[in-house]
Amino acid sequence: MVTVKEINQKEKELRKALNIIGIEVIDKSNLKDGSTASACGTFCSPVKTTP
Amino acid sequence: MEDENLKLSRFTVTTSLEDGRIAVLNTHTNALITIPKTSFRSIVNGNESELVNNHLLELGILVEDREEELEEFMRYFYSVQHSGHVGLWLYLTSDCNLGCPYCYQGEDKPALKISKPIINRLITAIHDLQSKYEDKSLSVTFYGGEPLLNKEMLDYAMDQFNSEFSNMPRSYFMISNGTKIEGVEEVIRWAEKGLEGIQITLDGTKEEHDNRRFRLDSDEGTFDNILSNINLIKDTLPINIRINYDKGNFSLIPQVIDLLEKTGLNIPNITLTFEAIFDSDRSDYTKNQLIITESEEVEYLNYLLEYATKKDFNVAIGFEGPCTIRNFSGLVVYPNGNVYSCPGMAGLPDYSWGNVLSKLDFKKQKELLYEGIYPECNTCPLIPVCAGGCEWDELVNTGVQGRHCEYTKLLKVVKLSMKHRVNNKNNIASFIRV
Numbered sequence: 134m135v136t137v138k139e140i141n142q143k144e145k146e147l148r149k150a151l152n153i154i155g156i157e158v159i160d161k162s163n164l165k166d167g168s169t170a171s172a173c174g175t176f177c178s179p180v181k182t183t184p
Numbered sequence: 185m186e187d188e189n190l191k192l193s194r195f196t197v198t199t200s201l202e203d204g205r206i207a208v209l210n211t212h213t214n215a216l217i218t219i220p221k222t223s224f225r226s227i228v229n230g231n232e233s234e235l236v237n238n239h240l241l242e243l244g245i246l247v248e249d250r251e252e253e254l255e256e257f258m259r260y261f262y263s264v265q266h267s268g269h270v271g272l273w274l275y276l277t278s279d280c281n282l283g284c285p286y287c288y289q290g291e292d293k294p295a296l297k298i299s300k301p302i303i304n305r306l307i308t309a310i311h312d313l314q315s316k317y318e319d320k321s322l323s324v325t326f327y328g329g330e331p332l333l334n335k336e337m338l339d340y341a342m343d344q345f346n347s348e349f350s351n352m353p354r355s356y357f358m359i360s361n362g363t364k365i366e367g368v369e370e371v372i373r374w375a376e377k378g379l380e381g382i383q384i385t386l387d388g389t390k391e392e393h394d395n396r397r398f399r400l401d402s403d404e405g406t407f408d409n410i411l412s413n414i415n416l417i418k419d420t421l422p423i424n425i426r427i428n429y430d431k432g433n434f435s436l437i438p439q440v441i442d443l444l445e446k447t448g449l450n451i452p453n454i455t456l457t458f459e460a461i462f463d464s465d466r467s468d469y470t471k472n473q474l475i476i477t478e479s480e481e482v483e484y485l486n487y488l489l490e491y492a493t494k495k496d497f498n499v500a501i502g503f504e505g506p507c508t509i510r511n512f513s514g515l516v517v518y519p520n521g522n523v524y525s526c527p528g529m530a531g532l533p534d535y536s537w538g539n540v541l542s543k544l545d546f547k548k549q550k551e552l553l554y555e556g557i558y559p560e561c562n563t564c565p566l567i568p569v570c571a572g573g574c575e576w577d578e579l580v581n582t583g584v585q586g587r588h589c590e591y592t593k594l595l596k597v598v599k600l601s602m603k604h605r606v607n608n609k610n611n612i613a614s615f616i617r618v
Contacts, residue, residue: 147235147239150232150235150236151239154219154220154223154227154236155205155219155220155223156217156227158216158217158243159216159217159605160214160216160605
């Protein structure tokens with residue numbers, strides 16, 4: 134079982150590794166299985182802000 | 185540890201930023217990173233540590249096999265086209281109280297109103313569509329004409345949907361001209377029933393708006409009425425203020441944004457969107473020569489987004505397609521019960537595939553909806569935000585429904601959205617994608 138402490142440690146290591154190269158993650162993947170686009174840009178734009 | 189087997193995703197768009205960094209977007213996963221130019225090549229070649237490579241794999245920026253990535257996307261796209269997630273555009277009435285000259289539905293609108301029997305039969309049709317799927321949801325956009333000319337059916341539809349589809353996620357959104365809101369109480373009631381947002385249009389300064397969005401019965405302008413109603417409901421419901429632009433009103437839009445700011449509308453519940461006015465099969469707006477060119481559209485959009493974000497407004501960028509026309513569980517229902525797959529095509533007899541009161545013709549639906557990705561799009565990084573483009577736009581431009589590629593413009597808009605997402609992390613809406 135992975136502990137919270139281990140998860141935090143891994144995240145810390147990842148942040149450090151990304152910082153060394155200078156990568157900034159603006160948005161993570163937010164793919165949803167089977168989600169449906171029910172609107173389109175021509176008629177109706179989304180009002181939800183970026184998660 | 186170097187990993188020569190890693191490749192940049194086929195759904196990658198990159199753009200240079202003002203500070204010398206590069207923004208990298210995966211259009212399928214929506215992951216967005218920035219990176220110094222000097223590190224970019226190293227990343228593309230998988231030359232970084234296992235920790236970093238694994239994270240980039242997780243984001244979808246790197247992949248192990250680009251062919252497998254395409255196959256996986258095709259499977260994903262199929263699952264989006266065939267699912268229990270019903271996207272419904274419900275035309276509460278085709279009637280409208282305004283006479284906007286650029287309206288894509290034309291000036292001569294029939295005064296049809298949706299009725300209880302049609303909503304009841306529609307519920308049966310939605311149950312039928314969802315019956316073979318385990319995961320189900322319902323996403324409804326109420327529109328018209330002016331949907332608030334039929335408030336009784338707005339309440340009835342939400343009540344019935346909440347009762348009949350109580351076991352699945354539901355979301356409701358409305359497109360309204362904003363003139364028929366009569367007190368905050370009714371908006372509170374709709375919000376309690378699940379209405380999550382409303383799109384209301386303002387088209388310029390009071391003078392310019394009133395020249396474009398006036399009442400049919402009196403020619404009276406609507407600017408003051410709409411702005412007053414936006415203020416009335418701004419704390420109750422998220423509002424998307426849509427501003428349509430063309431050569432005639434573009435220069436006046438900053439004044440509107442200034443006015444909205446002075447009115448105190450740069451708040452979390454308000455989002456601004458800017459849309460270029462387009463031609464349709466039922467309007468002849470191109471005749472007045474005000475419609476802007478493709479390059480002007482992107483230039484103007486960039487200017488307006490920057491202007492609005494400087495004033496602390498939330499902004500959103502909407503892209504054309506994919507929408508219900510690519511979704512076999514997508515329904516556009518006209519007030520008489522006729523069913524379509526595109527809001528733009530609603531009302532055009534050739535594009536109806538049945539009526540909820542009689543029969544849905546799934547053979548006709550299959551003729552109208554293209555299954556999968558058009559072969560010409562297979563190598564395009566923009567498939568996830570476009571899926572072949574607006575088929576109604578193709579119909580308007582060529583007379584034949586089908587793939588409508590606007591790659592050059594769309595790429596510019598996607599890059600624009602990337603820059604704005606980087607610069608304004610908390611106040612730009614994500615775009616619609618597959």
